Amino acid sequence: MTGPRLTPLAASLPATVPFVGPETQERQRGRPFAARVGANESGFGPAPSVVQAIRNAAPDAWMYGDPESHDLRHALAAHHGIAPETIVVGEGIDGLLGYLVRLLVGPGDSVVTSDGAYPTFNYHVAGFGGTLHKVPYRDDHEDPEALVVRAAETGAKLIYLSNPDNPMGTWHDAETIARTIAAVPEGCVLLLDEAYVEFAPDGTAPPIDPSDARVIRMRTFSKAHGLAGMRIGYAIGHPELILAFNKVRNHFGMSRLSQQAALASLADQAHLAGTLQRVASARSRIAEIGAANGLRALPSATNFVTLDCGRDGEHARALLAALVARDVFVRMPFVAPEDRCIRISCAPDAELDIVAEALRKALAELR
Amino acid sequence: MTGPRLTPLAASLPATVPFVGPETQERQRGRPFAARVGANESGFGPAPSVVQAIRNAAPDAWMYGDPESHDLRHALAAHHGIAPETIVVGEGIDGLLGYLVRLLVGPGDSVVTSDGAYPTFNYHVAGFGGTLHKVPYRDDHEDPEALVVRAAETGAKLIYLSNPDNPMGTWHDAETIARTIAAVPEGCVLLLDEAYVEFAPDGTAPPIDPSDARVIRMRTFSKAHGLAGMRIGYAIGHPELILAFNKVRNHFGMSRLSQQAALASLADQAHLAGTLQRVASARSRIAEIGAANGLRALPSATNFVTLDCGRDGEHARALLAALVARDVFVRMPFVAPEDRCIRISCAPDAELDIVAEALRKALAELR
Incomplete structure (x- = not known):
C-alpha cells in the first residue's frame, strides 16, 4: 500500500476491538446463543x-x-x-x-x-x-x-x-x-x-x-x-x-x-418502574442460581450480577468458556483479582433457566 | 469554569455547526416548513x-x-x-x-x-x-x-x-x-x-x-x-x-x-429504480420551474437541481431568505461565484408545487 500515510499516533494504535460482539461469537461457533446475558442489555425489552x-x-x-x-x-x-x-x-x-x-x-x-x-x-x-x-x-x-x-x-x-x-x-x-x-x-x-x-x-x-x-x-x-x-x-x-x-x-x-x-x-415511566422491579427479581434469582452452585453473588446496584467463582482467573475463564460452549453468552472482568468472577446480565426467567442449567453442567464438567 | 482544560487544538476550534438543521429554523420561525427541499433528503421516502x-x-x-x-x-x-x-x-x-x-x-x-x-x-x-x-x-x-x-x-x-x-x-x-x-x-x-x-x-x-x-x-x-x-x-x-x-x-x-x-x-432494487425515475422527473420539473422564472438550471447528476439566479451572491441570499419566509426550506452554495445559485432537492410534486408558487412570489417581491 503506497497511498495512505497514517498519523504517527494512528499508526501506533492496535486495530483491537474493545468488545467482541455476541454475533461475532455466534458466527465463529456456527450457532446462536440460547441465552444473551453478556452485555448487560435489557432482555425485558423496550416499552411497548x-x-x-x-x-x-x-x-x-x-x-x-x-x-x-x-x-x-x-x-x-x-x-x-x-x-x-x-x-x-x-x-x-x-x-x-x-x-x-x-x-x-x-x-x-x-x-x-x-x-x-x-x-x-x-x-x-x-x-x-x-x-x-x-x-x-x-x-x-x-x-x-x-x-x-x-x-x-x-x-x-x-x-x-x-x-x-x-x-x-x-x-x-x-x-x-x-x-x-x-x-x-x-x-x-x-x-x-x-x-x-x-x-x-x-x-x-x-x-x-x-x-x-x-x-x-x-x-x-x-x-x-x-x-x-x-x-x-x-x-x-x-x-x-x-x-x-x-x-x-x-x-x-x-x-x-x-x-x-x-x-x-x-x-413511559411506568414501564421503567416495571423494568426496575423485574431487574431486582432477576438479581435475586441469579444470586440464588449462584448459591445453588456454591458461587457467591456480589451485591449489585446494576442490571447484572457478578458471581465470585471462588478461585482464580484461570478457573473463571474456563467456566466462562464452558458456559459459552453451552450457548450462554456471558462476559467477565478482565483484570485480577476481579477476574475470579463472571458477570451475568438480568434477563427473563426463561433465559435464566438456561443459565442455571448451563452453570450446573459447566461446573460439573470442570470438577 | 475551573475544571476542564481543553487541549490547545480543541480550545482553538470554533463551536460552529456545519449545517443548521431545518428543525432549528422551524423553531426560530415559529412555524413548520411547507416544503423540505434543502438537505437533499429523499422525499420519495424509504421503500415500503x-x-x-x-x-x-x-x-x-x-x-x-x-x-x-x-x-x-x-x-x-x-x-x-x-x-x-x-x-x-x-x-x-x-x-x-x-x-x-x-x-x-x-x-x-x-x-x-x-x-x-x-x-x-x-x-x-x-x-x-x-x-x-x-x-x-x-x-x-x-x-x-x-x-x-x-x-x-x-x-x-x-x-x-x-x-x-x-x-x-x-x-x-x-x-x-x-x-x-x-x-x-x-x-x-x-x-x-x-x-x-x-x-x-x-x-x-x-x-x-x-x-x-x-x-x-x-x-x-x-x-x-x-x-x-x-x-x-x-x-x-x-x-x-x-x-x-x-x-x-x-x-x-x-x-x-x-x-x-x-x-x-x-x-429492494425495484424501489431504488423507481426512486431514480422519480428523481429524474423531479429534476426536469425543477428545471421547468426555474425556466418559468427566468432561472437557468445547471445540469444535475444528483437528487437536487442548482438554479443559477443570474446575479451575485447577495441576490441569491435575498431570494433564499424570501423562500424561507414563504415556508420553503432550501439551501445554497457558500462561496462565490457559485453562491449566485440556490439548490433545490428533488421532491414529490405537491412539494414542488409549493416551491414553484413560492419562487414566483419571492422573485416578484425582490423586483
Missing part, C-alpha cells in the same frame, strides 16, 4: 409504547434527525430539573466518551481510571495519545479516594469513575461521590459514568449540579430503557464544557428514530 | 419493504447492533462484487469522514479540497488540526486536475473530491476520475465522495478496485435509499486502510435498526 413510537416514525426515516436533539434535550432537562444547555446527546455513552476524551486529552496528557474498569474508555484515551494511570479496585469496589490522589500526583486532566460500577456491580453512596467531586484537583474533570444508576438504591446519585465544572455525568438509554440498539446516551455538565462538544461531535450522528424512541421511553 | 423491516426489528431494539455490521458488509460486498474486508460501515458519510481524517491528518498536515465543497469535510480537517488548501471550481465543476496539482505542491495527505458534486450537481465521467486517481501523488489518498452516484448517468463511476490504495470511496443510504434519518454510510478502500478504521471508530456506534434497514433497502 416505545416500539410503537419507532413503528410510527419509520416512514420518516428519510429525514435527517434534528442535529441539536432539541426535543430530547428539553425533555431530559425537564426530567432532571436542569437547563437544556447542560445536556448533550450522543451516539451512546461510547460516542460521548470519545468526544470528551478528544476535547480534553492530547498526547502525553494524564488520565486516571481503575484497573479493570470500562475498556472502551481506555480505548479512547489511547486513541488520542493520553497516558493512562490505573488504580486498583479495593474490595471489589472502585476506590474514589485513590483515584483522586493519583490524579493529583499525575496532574491528570480526566478521571473515570463509574457508579454503580461495571463490571463488579458494586456502588458508593451519594455522600462518597460528592466528597470525591469536591476533592477533584484543580484543572481536572471527573467523568462520572452513571449508565446503571437507575438500578441503584436511592441515595446513590448525588444531586445534579451542572454549575460544578469539576464533574461531567453520563447516562444512557441502553440499560434501564432497553434501547441499546438505538445508540442514545447523554452527558450532563457545565454549560461551557457541554457547548464544547459542538466543536468535535458528529452533528448529524443521531438517528431520527433513536431520538423519537428516547422521547417515548422517557415519557 | 424497508419501513416494514424497521417495524419488524423494533422489538429487538434492546440488543446492541453487531459492531462489525457483518451482514450488511457482506451484502454490500456481494452487491459490488468486492471482498467484505474492503468495506467499513459507519454513522453516515459524516461519521466516516471524521474517522478517515483522524487516521490521516494531524496538526499541520496538508489537505486539499475545492473552495465551496462539502463543509463537513472541512470541519473535520480543522478539528484534527489539518491545513486546508482550496482550489476554485472551474465552470461550476470541481477541478480534478487542479486538486491533484495542489496536492503535489503542498505534500497533501488527503484530497476531497465529490462526484457528482454537491452543491453544484455537476459531474465528471469515469475516465476523468480514473485519470485523477492515477495522478494522485505518492503518499496521498483521494477521498472520492460518491453520495449521489446512484443518480448519475452510467459511466460516471469508475470500476471499483479496492487494491488501489490511492483512493477511498464513500457511499450512503441517505440519498437514493431515502434513509438519511438512519445514519448509514460506508467506505470502500484498500483493506489495510479499511482495517485501520477499527483503531478509532465507535465500534458499537451503528444502530441495530439502521443495519436492518440498510439490508432491506439494498435488497
Whole structure:
C-alpha cells in the first residue's frame, strides 16, 4: 500500500476491538446463543409504547434527525430539573466518551481510571495519545479516594469513575461521590459514568449540579430503557464544557428514530418502574442460581450480577468458556483479582433457566 | 469554569455547526416548513419493504447492533462484487469522514479540497488540526486536475473530491476520475465522495478496485435509499486502510435498526429504480420551474437541481431568505461565484408545487 500515510499516533494504535460482539461469537461457533446475558442489555425489552413510537416514525426515516436533539434535550432537562444547555446527546455513552476524551486529552496528557474498569474508555484515551494511570479496585469496589490522589500526583486532566460500577456491580453512596467531586484537583474533570444508576438504591446519585465544572455525568438509554440498539446516551455538565462538544461531535450522528424512541421511553415511566422491579427479581434469582452452585453473588446496584467463582482467573475463564460452549453468552472482568468472577446480565426467567442449567453442567464438567 | 482544560487544538476550534438543521429554523420561525427541499433528503421516502423491516426489528431494539455490521458488509460486498474486508460501515458519510481524517491528518498536515465543497469535510480537517488548501471550481465543476496539482505542491495527505458534486450537481465521467486517481501523488489518498452516484448517468463511476490504495470511496443510504434519518454510510478502500478504521471508530456506534434497514433497502432494487425515475422527473420539473422564472438550471447528476439566479451572491441570499419566509426550506452554495445559485432537492410534486408558487412570489417581491 503506497497511498495512505497514517498519523504517527494512528499508526501506533492496535486495530483491537474493545468488545467482541455476541454475533461475532455466534458466527465463529456456527450457532446462536440460547441465552444473551453478556452485555448487560435489557432482555425485558423496550416499552411497548416505545416500539410503537419507532413503528410510527419509520416512514420518516428519510429525514435527517434534528442535529441539536432539541426535543430530547428539553425533555431530559425537564426530567432532571436542569437547563437544556447542560445536556448533550450522543451516539451512546461510547460516542460521548470519545468526544470528551478528544476535547480534553492530547498526547502525553494524564488520565486516571481503575484497573479493570470500562475498556472502551481506555480505548479512547489511547486513541488520542493520553497516558493512562490505573488504580486498583479495593474490595471489589472502585476506590474514589485513590483515584483522586493519583490524579493529583499525575496532574491528570480526566478521571473515570463509574457508579454503580461495571463490571463488579458494586456502588458508593451519594455522600462518597460528592466528597470525591469536591476533592477533584484543580484543572481536572471527573467523568462520572452513571449508565446503571437507575438500578441503584436511592441515595446513590448525588444531586445534579451542572454549575460544578469539576464533574461531567453520563447516562444512557441502553440499560434501564432497553434501547441499546438505538445508540442514545447523554452527558450532563457545565454549560461551557457541554457547548464544547459542538466543536468535535458528529452533528448529524443521531438517528431520527433513536431520538423519537428516547422521547417515548422517557415519557413511559411506568414501564421503567416495571423494568426496575423485574431487574431486582432477576438479581435475586441469579444470586440464588449462584448459591445453588456454591458461587457467591456480589451485591449489585446494576442490571447484572457478578458471581465470585471462588478461585482464580484461570478457573473463571474456563467456566466462562464452558458456559459459552453451552450457548450462554456471558462476559467477565478482565483484570485480577476481579477476574475470579463472571458477570451475568438480568434477563427473563426463561433465559435464566438456561443459565442455571448451563452453570450446573459447566461446573460439573470442570470438577 | 475551573475544571476542564481543553487541549490547545480543541480550545482553538470554533463551536460552529456545519449545517443548521431545518428543525432549528422551524423553531426560530415559529412555524413548520411547507416544503423540505434543502438537505437533499429523499422525499420519495424509504421503500415500503424497508419501513416494514424497521417495524419488524423494533422489538429487538434492546440488543446492541453487531459492531462489525457483518451482514450488511457482506451484502454490500456481494452487491459490488468486492471482498467484505474492503468495506467499513459507519454513522453516515459524516461519521466516516471524521474517522478517515483522524487516521490521516494531524496538526499541520496538508489537505486539499475545492473552495465551496462539502463543509463537513472541512470541519473535520480543522478539528484534527489539518491545513486546508482550496482550489476554485472551474465552470461550476470541481477541478480534478487542479486538486491533484495542489496536492503535489503542498505534500497533501488527503484530497476531497465529490462526484457528482454537491452543491453544484455537476459531474465528471469515469475516465476523468480514473485519470485523477492515477495522478494522485505518492503518499496521498483521494477521498472520492460518491453520495449521489446512484443518480448519475452510467459511466460516471469508475470500476471499483479496492487494491488501489490511492483512493477511498464513500457511499450512503441517505440519498437514493431515502434513509438519511438512519445514519448509514460506508467506505470502500484498500483493506489495510479499511482495517485501520477499527483503531478509532465507535465500534458499537451503528444502530441495530439502521443495519436492518440498510439490508432491506439494498435488497429492494425495484424501489431504488423507481426512486431514480422519480428523481429524474423531479429534476426536469425543477428545471421547468426555474425556466418559468427566468432561472437557468445547471445540469444535475444528483437528487437536487442548482438554479443559477443570474446575479451575485447577495441576490441569491435575498431570494433564499424570501423562500424561507414563504415556508420553503432550501439551501445554497457558500462561496462565490457559485453562491449566485440556490439548490433545490428533488421532491414529490405537491412539494414542488409549493416551491414553484413560492419562487414566483419571492422573485416578484425582490423586483
